[in-house]
Amino acid sequence: MAVSLIRRLIQAIFVILAMTVIVFVGVNVIGNPVDILINPDANQAERLRVIAHYGLDQPLWKQYMLFLQGLVHGDFGNSFVYGRPALSLILERLPATLELAISALLIAIVIGLPLGLYAGLYPNRISSRLIMSGSILGFSLPTFWVGLMLIMVFAVELRWLPTNGRGATAEFLGAQWSFLTRNGLSHLLLPAFNLALFKTSLILRLTRAGVQEVLPQDYIKFARAKGLSERRIVFVHVLKNLMIPLVTIIGLEFGSLIAFSVVTESIFAWPGMGKLIIDSINLLDRPVIVAYLMMMVILFVGLNFIIDVCYTLLDPRVRLDAKA
Amino acid sequence: MSALLEVRNLVTEFGKGLGLLAVNGVSFTLDRGKVLGLVGESGSGKSVTGFSIMRLLDKPGRIASGQILFDGVDLATTSEGEMRRLRGKRIAMVFQDPMMTLNPVLTVGTQLIEAVLAHEAVPKEVARQRARDALGLVGIPSPEERLSAYPHEFSGGMRQRVAIAIALLHRPDLIIADEPTTALDVTIQSQIISEFQRLTEQSKTAVIWITHDLAIVSRLADEIAVMYAGRLVETGSVAHVLGTPRHPYTRGLIMSVPSQNRRGEPLRQIPGITPAINRLPPGCSFRARCDRATEGCSAMPELSWEGARAYRCFHPVEGPTHER
Numbered sequence: 001m002a003v004s005l006i007r008r009l010i011q012a013i014f015v016i017l018a019m020t021v022i023v024f025v026g027v028n029v030i031g032n033p034v035d036i037l038i039n040p041d042a043n044q045a046e047r048l049r050v051i052a053h054y055g056l057d058q059p060l061w062k063q064y065m066l067f068l069q070g071l072v073h074g075d076f077g078n079s080f081v082y083g084r085p086a087l088s089l090i091l092e093r094l095p096a097t098l099e100l101a102i103s104a105l106l107i108a109i110v111i112g113l114p115l116g117l118y119a120g121l122y123p124n125r126i127s128s129r130l131i132m133s134g135s136i137l138g139f140s141l142p143t144f145w146v147g148l149m150l151i152m153v154f155a156v157e158l159r160w161l162p163t164n165g166r167g168a169t170a171e172f173l174g175a176q177w178s179f180l181t182r183n184g185l186s187h188l189l190l191p192a193f194n195l196a197l198f199k200t201s202l203i204l205r206l207t208r209a210g211v212q213e214v215l216p217q218d219y220i221k222f223a224r225a226k227g228l229s230e231r232r233i234v235f236v237h238v239l240k241n242l243m244i245p246l247v248t249i250i251g252l253e254f255g256s257l258i259a260f261s262v263v264t265e266s267i268f269a270w271p272g273m274g275k276l277i278i279d280s281i282n283l284l285d286r287p288v289i290v291a292y293l294m295m296m297v298i299l300f301v302g303l304n305f306i307i308d309v310c311y312t313l314l315d316p317r318v319r320l321d322a323k324a
Numbered sequence: 325m326s327a328l329l330e331v332r333n334l335v336t337e338f339g340k341g342l343g344l345l346a347v348n349g350v351s352f353t354l355d356r357g358k359v360l361g362l363v364g365e366s367g368s369g370k371s372v373t374g375f376s377i378m379r380l381l382d383k384p385g386r387i388a389s390g391q392i393l394f395d396g397v398d399l400a401t402t403s404e405g406e407m408r409r410l411r412g413k414r415i416a417m418v419f420q421d422p423m424m425t426l427n428p429v430l431t432v433g434t435q436l437i438e439a440v441l442a443h444e445a446v447p448k449e450v451a452r453q454r455a456r457d458a459l460g461l462v463g464i465p466s467p468e469e470r471l472s473a474y475p476h477e478f479s480g481g482m483r484q485r486v487a488i489a490i491a492l493l494h495r496p497d498l499i500i501a502d503e504p505t506t507a508l509d510v511t512i513q514s515q516i517i518s519e520f521q522r523l524t525e526q527s528k529t530a531v532i533w534i535t536h537d538l539a540i541v542s543r544l545a546d547e548i549a550v551m552y553a554g555r556l557v558e559t560g561s562v563a564h565v566l567g568t569p570r571h572p573y574t575r576g577l578i579m580s581v582p583s584q585n586r587r588g589e590p591l592r593q594i595p596g597i598t599p600a601i602n603r604l605p606p607g608c609s610f611r612a613r614c615d616r617a618t619e620g621c622s623a624m625p626e627l628s629w630e631g632a633r634a635y636r637c638f639h640p641v642e643g644p645t646h647e648r
Contacts, residue, residue, distance in 0.1 A: 217424065218421060219425055222417075222487070225380060225411055225417040226411065226438070226490060227408050227409065227411035227412030227439075227442045228442050229408070229442070232438065237430070240427075240429045241427070241428070314429065315428075315429060316474035
């Protein structure tokens with residue numbers, strides 16, 4: 001176990017290193033921040049001073065080396081726009097995105113898993129067919145459109161829920177959270193549901209497919225031959241086998257929820273990281289973009305690692321050692 | 325004393341109204357503590373007969389008509405709840421492929437203990453003890469440790485022992501063994517058969533041993549029933565049926581056993597293959613492969629009784645096999 005953990009760690013470091021190159025070069029290609037940062041009326045001396053200040057006069061490889069140097073110390077440089085460390089700027093926004101992503105994921109699991117189980121166990125019922133057709137909508141309707149519709153129906157027409165912002169927040173673990181207050185929760189509901197829609201469909205369809213795959217297996221028949229209750233067969237024998245693909249998808253999708261909540265955050269003016277990254281891209285705020293992308297890389301690498309560890313807990317046939 | 329199991333005119337149909345009769349009018353009786361060998365080629369309906377008795381048919385299979393009287397209860401029509409109470413408790417089943425019958429993500433202990441708890445409200449510790457004893461009984465070394473092992477840590481033969489241990493847990497009145505040794509190699513086969521014989525004799529359990537292997541049947545069974553294309557074609561005591569087969573198909577099966585051939589001669593075989601149940605010719609379904617068939621065989625022969633034995637043929641074989 002220990003050996004394979006170290007192997008995985010070294011692999012992870014290489015992945016992160018490779019990503020730094022891609023991210024750094026990529027960001028340099030999308031535009032020159034100087035055009036945006038410097039007042040067009042500034043004179044040449046002023047321009048050169050600013051360029052030198054941000055180190056943009058250096059050759060690319062030298063900028064990259066400086067960036068790596070900072071990275072080792074956890075320093076992604078200062079934001080061009082806010083003049084503050086990029087990392088702390090992002091971390092400030094992290095709780096907002098995190099609670100949005102977690103809420104969305106919970107909604108997706110709580111709705112998707114039972115419906116998927118039901119549709120898998122009783123595939124011929126009309127209700128199952130309705131669920132499956134519904135999930136196609138969840139897949140194919142664009143997020144931004146659904147978001148706008150949600151606002152129109154629940155905020156504008158029915159006036160049940162607010163349209164934007166995080167509402168009142170309360171402090172917990174040194175960060176501000178919306179879900180701890182009633183008002184904040186009402187602000188969280190619509191964006192979380194919006195973000196959850198696609199994932200719900202995904203989990204639903206995956207669960208159904210899994211059930212259909214497991215049910216005809218001999219070991220399910222044998223479990224029936226033992227005289228087990230249907231409940232035990234479904235919730236222990238079937239569900240435990242389903243957990244393996246589900247954990248993979250849920251883990252990876254959690255990453256993508258955090259990384260790609262941009263659209264939802266923009267529509268609901270949710271002050272999370274997604275909104276920050278969109279603003280930073282528009283302003284070509286390189287340190288923030290780079291820091292954000294690096295955080296996402298680390299997030300995905302970390303999630304993958306956790307998923308692998310979960311496998312060994314869920315599936316006795318998988319042992320990390322065996323891969324060595 | 326009435327028979328433990330009496331199957332009367334059992335018809336099992338796949339796909340309602342399509343006329344796909346996997347089991348067509350099968351009748352037999354089985355007394356307590358006796359062993360019935362249910363013999364036939366692949367597709368003859370012998371396994372479907374077994375699963376019909378357990379009421380564990382794969383969809384769209386269903387019992388279309390007939391009675392399965394088990395100790396006075398008609399299994400063909402009894403409630404699903406009653407069936408669940410009987411399965412594992414009074415009627416158990418051992419499957420063909422031991423690699424597939426145990427749930428890969430649950431420990432062997434869990435799968436044994438749940439089988440105990442499905443029928444008896446005992447404390448978990450007691451159930452665990454019963455499970456351990458059951459493993460010991462079927463000859464698994466160090467049963468205490470093996471309880472916490474997963475199926476993949478067992479060999480095929482050991483897994484089949486576990487399955488047999490589960491089947492015997494509640495000392496059932498009847499075990500349906502669906503080719504339980506077919507997937508094992510020969511030395512293990514013999515061990516398993518001996519163990520099985522010993523244990524079922526001890527607990528006075530009646531057995532339906534489904535197989536295509538006449539050597540096993542001659543060793544184990546009291547009675548034999550030969551199936552062809554969904555119908556019983558010959559039935560009687562082992563000595564009668566194997567010693568002086570009346571039906572040409574039974575004779576063909578016996579002649580196909582390699583030890584019946586002289587060294588250097590080509591192995592004998594029954595020409596042709598079992599017809600598919602959706603393309604059965606009218607009349608005797610064996611006539612296309614039979615060397616004794618005449619015009620008259622285009623009508624379906626009824627079972628002709630000769631004391632305690634019966635065969636379904638207009639032109640029965642006379643005398644012992646070897647004289648042919």
